[in-house]
Amino acid sequence: MTEQVFTKKELAKYDGQNGQPAYVAIKGTVYDVSAKPAWRGGKHHGNLAGRDLTAVLVEKSPHGEKVLKGLPVVGKLAE
Numbered sequence: 001m002t003e004q005v006f007t008k009k010e011l012a013k014y015d016g017q018n019g020q021p022a023y024v025a026i027k028g029t030v031y032d033v034s035a036k037p038a039w040r041g042g043k044h045h046g047n048l049a050g051r052d053l054t055a056v057l058v059e060k061s062p063h064g065e066k067v068l069k070g071l072p073v074v075g076k077l078a079e
Contacts (some may be wrong), residue, residue: 004075006030008052011077015050016042022049025077026057026065032072052077 004013008022011030016022021034022042033039033049047056057065058064 004030005078006075011052012050015048016040018035023043023074024049025052026068027054028079029073030075030077031068032074036071037062 006025011025012022014021014023016034016039019069020042021032022039024033025031034045036044038044039049040057047053057067061067
């Protein structure tokens with residue numbers, strides 16, 4: 001199976017709104033955060049799904065990359 005590659009424009013469609021799943025990109029990997037209650041409605045502590053949140057996770061998140069454990073990987077972010 002070929003891994004899906006998302007452009008930033010394509011990723012933006014997966015914002016958790018209007019029945020869309022909520023995806024976020026971290027360090028080039030796209031994760032599905034839809035099942036996480038903290039991401040209900042595609043929002044979490046002022047962050048929005050459908051975006052590359054690498055800088056937020058690395059610089060601001062008190063949890064770091066451990067929050068990614070167990071999240072489904074749905075693809076890669078195009079460079």
